[in-house]
Amino acid sequence: MKKVSLEHAGHGSLGSKIFNILRDRILNEEYDKGQKLNEVALSKELHISRTPIREALKQLELEGLVRSEPNKGVFVIGFSHRDINDMLEIRYVLEGLAVELAIDRINAVQLDKIKEAYLAMEEASKIGNEEKFNDANIAFHESIYKGTQSQYFEQLLRDINYYIHVTSRHSIKQPNRLESAAVEHREIYEAILAGDKKRAVEKVKNHIRKTQFLVKHYYENKEN
Amino acid sequence: MKKVSLEHAGHGSLGSKIFNILRDRILNEEYDKGQKLNEVALSKELHISRTPIREALKQLELEGLVRSEPNKGVFVIGFSHRDINDMLEIRYVLEGLAVELAIDRINAVQLDKIKEAYLAMEEASKIGNEEKFNDANIAFHESIYKGTQSQYFEQLLRDINYYIHVTSRHSIKQPNRLESAAVEHREIYEAILAGDKKRAVEKVKNHIRKTQFLVKHYYENKEN
């Protein structure tokens, strides 16, 4: 288990810092599926009281990363092959709707962020920097969601945000995927810029389907 | 403000009871938009300590009903006409997908709950009991979501569940809506039972569109 310093784990209250730490750990599968997260153990390890720990656990529960059994504790949930696929099915319909709404509502700043993200992806694909590519990828889709100017889309984004991370990370493990994904995102951006809803929706949906295919491929070829 | 007894407000920890109470209040617009929810004031009113209050507020925040400003407090968010419409757009695509997945995965118990819910709606429409109708309506759609056997759909359901309440409540205020809605749900149920995905998706989407139309109508004809 990686050691962390609270100093550099997000900003804000202790609770939110702990939340970020634990979420990363779960995402990186540093905890076993079903493993119990003990409050005192965590508070001792992180050298704080149980109060912010409990706050973080509550937040994790609401994000669906752990489940809480009354008077028993919280347990990490984990995700199956099918869960990941379901999540991409949901993204398939949600992102189609999001880009449609975003074209009507997005402002210049958000549009520029999409462009920035796309350019960063191109740059990252050239130098083969997967981590940078992944970050830019997240930023790209996040900007579309925010472009809807809808508080519910923002909330849905928060909910599925970390699964986007997981799936994205796996999908770009395929050879030449960085390059092709960069092109796909450029096409999406251009369609949005042109205000062409039909084309934008089509490009986004195709992109998600391709991601879905690659992720499925990743899981099928990984032995465990 | 309606007085509540903690005894009958849900089951489980105090925090979840408080959450239910506060969620209902926000939903019933008993708090003004932007109003601050003071921790000590709430704890005095409900005769408990701040700890479960904070737990409930955290949960409300994650459900998107309040926003929290660090060291300032939490404030009720409220919803606009457009927010409601966006939520129904989201439901339009999500429920289409949900019913498709559910047809493949639903089990007998869940299918029976859909039937039960539909029958309850028919009964409620006959005697004109709006509250009972509303509850059955929620149960109906909830069962479809659960029929997907997907943890993410269950979570999405939790997230938008209360907006379903709001919109449903408003839509059935139209004359004869109970009857027509009952028919629509029967058609959806029959399509699911027959395993006809195409028809089921079509019926569900049409139903949501109609709800959307009626809710829009409700807001346009209400002066405020």
Next chain:
DNA sequence: TATAATATAATTGTATACAATTAGGAGGTA
């Protein structure tokens, strides 16, 4: 009077103490 600085009160954030519940083991019985 209007504004700025400061002191005070109120409020949130965190730690800790206590209560209630659950888990696990010791010991007894068949």
Next chain:
DNA sequence: TACCTCCTAATTGTATACAATTATATTATA
């Protein structure tokens, strides 16, 4: 040995105390 009961320890749930931050009011100054 297998199983049950009871007791103890561990863990979660709740209350309260304290610290840090923010809001409010008061006073001073122009």
